Amino acid sequence: MTEKISGKRKLKCVILNGLMYMAVGVILLILAGVIGYILYRGLGGINLDFLTNKPSLLYGTVGILPNILNTVYIILITLIIVLPIGVGAAIYLNEYATNKKVVRIIELATETLSGIPSIIYGLVGMLIFVTFLKLETSLIAGSLTLVIMTLPTIIRTTQESLKTVPNGYREGSLALGAGKWYMIKSVVLPSAIDGIVTGCILSVGRIVGESAALLFTAGMANEVLGIGEFFLPKKAGSTLTVALYMYAKERGEFEIAFSIAAILLVLTFVINISAKIAAKLLKKKGANP
Template structure:
């Protein structure tokens, strides 16, 4: 085989495999949106499900998803941002710091079903929180921490050293420098982390399945069981309850993911422009 045809084959393989990846994305997103969008009506968004989700809408499930995600974000954000500040502003490269970093990486790699088992054994049983919004939210908190820490740390790194030096030389303390100079510079990085964490929390199923109970009724307190959209989708799909509602739920999830991705991209694009 001569060089020219070898080149042609090489490029053909690379381009067609890349196209394959793109096509599978378009296929999945397109198929679900086309089949599901007609099912997303005002009734679907504003009514409670009846007959195990066969009829009616998914309002309590949307609310349940919001509750669980909110609990996770409210607890994880301060911890995650503080941890990132520690890594980037306070820590020295000692053995113990390397160990903490290593365990943060480890946490990011733990499969969600393990989080589910842990959440069940720890929050549901050991802490006595039962299957509830709180148990699910706390489990998700731990799951999204690594995402938050990483995103915040990335943006902390982009703040020029001279900002810190300038602030410190004006007599500000280290903490004042962090709060008044450094954090305002990386608002958008923190926000990106938050949004990505939110995406993870909304899409998560396995961990939630073992910790929030799966009730379709409207949750009235943090200790009530509930159901998230992802879990609802699983229940509908695995039991073959209603094709129309299943497609609609899946489409709604995809739309949320699309919105989240667009916002995250937009923020990081602006960030690059600024720096």
Template sequence: MMDISGTNTSDAILTAKAGISAKRKAKIGALKGLMYFAAALTTVLLVGIIGYIFFRGVPHVTWNLLSTTPSLLTDNIGILPNILNTLYIIIIALVFALPIGVGTAVYLNEYATNKKLVRVIELATETLSGIPSIIYGLAGMLIFVQAMNMGTSILAGALTLAVMTLPIIIRTTQEALKTVPDSYREGALALGAGRWHMVRTVVLPSAMDGIVTGIILSIGRIVGESAALLYTAGMANEILTPLKSITPGNAGATLTVSLYMYAKERGQFDVAFAIAVILLIITFVINISAKLLGKKLKK
């Protein structure tokens, strides 16, 4: 009995297989093969790029590189000024982008009653997120450097990037605000809280994780940005004090811009690879922490 039923099933499989013509089978196989190939190619690309950059760069990431300023006299190359400039730009850009971005999201989600206005604001935000960084660089140069007389400076660069990161902060905050249950709002309002009181004490604290995710993603974008900074923040490699960084007229290259200069203009590839390693590590840490936060948010 067992045997018979066994042959029966295998027969069934055989006829089912026979139902698929050889041509059809080959087609399915080809599609599957292409899929594996595409997925493998993507992974290999990533591993190859990262592997090669670490291979070339890691030996040159030295304490001396990280802690000194470049000097033509002693032929020393250090990237401390570039690290500081990157930090300054992150902080200044966020000081502007964060309140405006969170404020916009709060307005869109909690206050706005005029649907047309909401649509226009959302259209504007989308447009901002689609503008390429070289255009931001040019607009920043025209508006902040020239029209507002800041000169090529950290401040002008940071303001340019503030505009550029605004859409990221608006979007992540808005997504977080949408996950706050309406019952929270109703509860607060029913207890007699005004709308602002409700936003401040109930809505914003519940949306905190989303806002932090927005900050992290913005930092990632700022750290990786270069085209928008070339003609706004400039290419200087001197150490600036925090006070100087917010005074107009003090130029400074970030890590990305200095990488470009060392690779393209000066042919110092070892330094360029070392900076690339640092950039990769920063962006990966940022990526992973944003993801962890996002997971927490979903719970």
């Protein structure tokens, strides 16, 4: 071991290492910068009035209550529709489908869906739901658009989870005389619940951050919609992200935009942590079934 590596090689290593540390530093700096700046500019504007009012020129109020509610409504409608479809598709792929080619084609289709950018979803959603089905710009049209967009996520996470359910469970259930549907309902699905939950969390994250797909489908209104009407056609409304865009780009009210951005950041953080916890639970189950 007396021979040392040459100076030139050493220098190369030092440079490569340096570049690596620099790259990591740049990324951490960007993240800290973005978060710090947004919280610095945005937190000051958040108070109870801001969260519980709607914007009104008449009363001179600013507030994002309608946007918060719209975001919640859209998440609810989307999940209620996409969950059965996505979980059903995953069950078909994992439990029913026997033809490998069909499975491959369906998987190819879901991959294609997940690669389509949200602006295209927005446009097609406008063509199909707003114009063709005559729902007009409404929360329901926006939600239906998001259903197509989040479907791949739900299918993928559920499928991953179904794959970890040991075959012995299925065989045991069938051997006891259960039908296939009974077996799925009472044995397979409960064991796959964590994958479904992960899919939901990821979808919520996607919906909260979505703007391009909603701009022309869910509209830009800032009215408070009641529990009894939000799912009706023609009831338009902007989510937090769309509102942020409108305040920043169209009206130049940056303080409001930054406050919304701060709220979105906090939401992102919460969703991230929930996804991590869910993933950990999933892994635990995978390790000792």
